[in-house]
Amino acid sequence: MYLFSRQKVWKHLGVAEAGFAGRVVLITGAAGGFGRAAARRFAKAGARLVLSDLDKTGLDHLRAVLGQSNIDFFTEQVDITKENNWIAHIEHSVERFGSIDVAINNAGIGQALQPLEATSEDQFDRVMRVNAKSVFLGLKTVLPKMIAQGGGSILNIASAAGLVGAGQMAAYAASKHAVIGLTRSAADEVARHGIRVNALCPSFAPTPLFDAMADEIGARHGMTRAEAYGRVTERVPMRRVATVDEVVQAMLWICDPANSFMTGQAVAVDGGLTAV
Numbered sequence: 001m002y003l004f005s006r007q008k009v010w011k012h013l014g015v016a017e018a019g020f021a022g023r024v025v026l027i028t029g030a031a032g033g034f035g036r037a038a039a040r041r042f043a044k045a046g047a048r049l050v051l052s053d054l055d056k057t058g059l060d061h062l063r064a065v066l067g068q069s070n071i072d073f074f075t076e077q078v079d080i081t082k083e084n085n086w087i088a089h090i091e092h093s094v095e096r097f098g099s100i101d102v103a104i105n106n107a108g109i110g111q112a113l114q115p116l117e118a119t120s121e122d123q124f125d126r127v128m129r130v131n132a133k134s135v136f137l138g139l140k141t142v143l144p145k146m147i148a149q150g151g152g153s154i155l156n157i158a159s160a161a162g163l164v165g166a167g168q169m170a171a172y173a174a175s176k177h178a179v180i181g182l183t184r185s186a187a188d189e190v191a192r193h194g195i196r197v198n199a200l201c202p203s204f205a206p207t208p209l210f211d212a213m214a215d216e217i218g219a220r221h222g223m224t225r226a227e228a229y230g231r232v233t234e235r236v237p238m239r240r241v242a243t244v245d246e247v248v249q250a251m252l253w254i255c256d257p258a259n260s261f262m263t264g265q266a267v268a269v270d271g272g273l274t275a276v
């Protein structure tokens with residue numbers, strides 16, 4: 001119903017029925033590795049963009065870059081761990097664009113590589129707050145808008161560490177398992193409103209988050225970053241990290257309105273890591 005009426009509008013306007021033409025796509029962590037690349041790709045597919053990050057300088061840079069193209073977007077500094085930030089951000093998004101068709105809960109942090117027993121309570125709480133509580137708050141704030149407008153699609157960026165355990169990264173793995181639990185539960189609750197909720201589970205891809213992890217491994221074992229990349233991919237059947245674009249490609253596919261019967265799924269894009 002929702003998709004049908006949109007398609008009719010596009011046809012009437014003579015707009016190519018690209019999956020995201022005219023659709024409003026919200027992306028958190030937009031100044032980061034996946035976020036920046038996703039913003040560019042969704043814009044190329046015709047989307048209007050709502051872009052947020054905690055990193056104001058990164059967001060200013062993104063605004064300067066996107067401002068050089070004919071892209072309809074706005075940026076806002078948002079701390080996704082704060083409910084009042086979410087409420088204001090969604091209000092501003094709806095004021096600006098009228099709807100939110102796709103919401104991508106992408107922002108997240110890694111953790112220092114260490115045994116579980118060496119992880120402090122504060123470290124655990126912080127990772128859970130930024131990676132898991134933020135997704136709960138995002139869902140809680142965005143869903144009422146999508147229910148009111150009659151549909152939408154939400155994508156939560158989890159991790160391969162949300163599907164299987166990850167030694168030396170217990171807090172991170174716990175936070176990403178929580179993201180998948182939230183995804184499946186929300187999908188069950190809102191399917192009848194025409195809202196799809198899915199999770200994407202990448203393994204390793206060259207972004208600032210992963211580079212920090214590779215550098216930590218490198219410093220510990222006297223390796224270059226490239227050698228550390230080799231070390232972490234020893235167990236990946238494809239023996240390499242993903243490109244950022246491979247991960248973003250999966251984001252577009254999962255959120256595409258044509259992918260209309262898929263919900264509640266946690267999709268691995270991991271070179272086979274979690275298959276063996």
Ligand SMILES: NC(=O)c1ccc[n+]([C@@H]2O[C@H](COP(=O)([O-])OP(=O)(O)OC[C@H]3O[C@@H](n4cnc5c(N)ncnc54)[C@H](O)[C@@H]3O)[C@@H](O)[C@H]2O)c1
Binds near residue numbers: 058207
């Ligand atoms: N890169 C990988 O190998 C990889 C693998 C699996 C999952 N992921 C997940 O992908 C997502 C994106 O990560 P990335 O690799 O692009 O990392 P990144 O560090 O490049 O980007 C993350 C962004 O999130 C923002 N952020 C952090 N805390 C925030 C907060 N409280 N409020 C708002 N924004 C905040 C950061 O400022 C940053 O711009 C994360 O959820 C991460 O866990 C990444």
